Amino acid sequence: MDTVRAHQEWLIEMEAESRSKQTRFINGISAKLRRPMVTEPPRHPYRGAPDFWNAYEWGEQERIERFTSNFKSVGGHVERLASMSDVQRFIADKAKELGAKYVIRQNQPELDDLDLEGAIPEARISVWNSDPEQYWKARAAEADFGVVMADYAAAYTGSITVLSSKDKGRSVSLLPTVLMAIIPVERLVTRLGEIMVHFDEGGRESLPAGIHFISGPSRSADIENDLTIGVHGPGVVYALIVG
Numbered sequence: 001m002d003t004v005r006a007h008q009e010w011l012i013e014m015e016a017e018s019r020s021k022q023t024r025f026i027n028g029i030s031a032k033l034r035r036p037m038v039t040e041p042p043r044h045p046y047r048g049a050p051d052f053w054n055a056y057e058w059g060e061q062e063r064i065e066r067f068t069s070n071f072k073s074v075g076g077h078v079e080r081l082a083s084m085s086d087v088q089r090f091i092a093d094k095a096k097e098l099g100a101k102y103v104i105r106q107n108q109p110e111l112d113d114l115d116l117e118g119a120i121p122e123a124r125i126s127v128w129n130s131d132p133e134q135y136w137k138a139r140a141a142e143a144d145f146g147v148v149m150a151d152y153a154a155a156y157t158g159s160i161t162v163l164s165s166k167d168k169g170r171s172v173s174l175l176p177t178v179l180m181a182i183i184p185v186e187r188l189v190t191r192l193g194e195i196m197v198h199f200d201e202g203g204r205e206s207l208p209a210g211i212h213f214i215s216g217p218s219r220s221a222d223i224e225n226d227l228t229i230g231v232h233g234p235g236v237v238y239a240l241i242v243g
Contacts, residue, residue, distance in 0.1 A: 049193050058190045063155040064241060067188060070158025071239055074216035081242045084113060084182075090240060091147065091180055092119040100144035104128060104176060107167035110149050111182075128169045137171045146176035146234065150183040152195040153239070157215065160239060161195050164210035173212060179234040181214065185243040 030037040048054075058066060068078040081087050091114070095103065104126045105111045117125045126139055140146065148168070152161040160181050164170040173179055189195060199207060218233030 053191070054193065056191060058155060060185065060188075063188050063190055064185070067153060067155040067158055067239070067241070070155070071216060074158070074219070075237075076158075076216035077236070077238045079238060079240050081240055084110070084242060087182055087240050087242050088114045088116070088119050091116065091145070094178075094180075094238070095120045095123055095145060098144070098178065100178070102126070102143050103145040103147060104140050104143040104172055105147035106149060106169070106172050108149055111147060114147075116147070128172055129166055136169055137175070140169065140171035140175040143176035145178045145180060146172045147180045148173050148182070150181050150187060150239075152198075153183045153188045154190070154192045154195055155188060156191050159192065160214040162212045162214060163208040164212065165208055170210045170212060173214060174233050176234055178236045178238070179214070180238050180240060182240045182242060185241055188241065 026037050064080065068080075071078050079090060081090060094100075100120070100123050102124050103116060103120065105114075105116065105128065107128045107130055111127075116123075123144075126134075126143070128140075129136055148162055150160045151163045153159065154161070160183060162168070162170075162173050162181070173181070199211070214237065217235050217237045220228050220232055
């Protein structure tokens with residue numbers, strides 16, 4: 001018992017000494033700056049974005065143009081398509097052009113209607129989480145193409161937002177060599193804040209399993225700034241704006 005008490009007293013003594021050193025260090029900086037040490041946290045009279053930014057909005061055509069410019073500036077590709085039939089033809093043509101043999105897609109009704117099985121008969125098409133016996137992360141890592149429906153996209157940042165769930169595995173957008181992200185034009189907004197507000201409104205209980213922001217192909221740089229594309233994700237990303 002005496003040993004425990006002695007140990008507790010030693011810990012209290014060490015903490016007091018540490019705090020004393022911290023105070024002396026901060027006081028030294030304050031003296032050099034010729035102003036007293038701040039002892040209270042600064043006031044934050046405003047929360048969130050200012051009113052002028054919340055009201056900032058582009059028209060549909062400008063949103064498309066700005067998103068396209070921003071997404072292409074980091075190495076992404078953008079296609080403007082009129083209908084889901086055009087999306088089907090575009091993905092099928094790219095699959096043939098790039099020799100894709102294996103395609104994985106999210107398990108969503110909009111993607112069921114694409115009928116990729118009929119459009120790309122030479123490729124094997126897998127639907128995420130459709131077979132409980134499969135190890136789906138491994139299947140996604142093997143895929144040449146991943147096909148997802150974007151939940152949102154922000155023109156100002158050139159970002160696609162993809163939410164994950166049991167039918168919308170994050171691996172579909174993170175692991176294949178090429179990503180095809182379909183963006184219905186009505187889901188393309190001006191600011192990222194317009195997307196984030198949905199998560200605040202839904203509350204913690206409604207948050208998805210994952211929220212992923214995609215701003216072009218995977219980019220990695222080492223300490224010498226040697227840039228490599230596609231190390232930790234798809235090296236080629238197509239944003240297909242449709243509608």
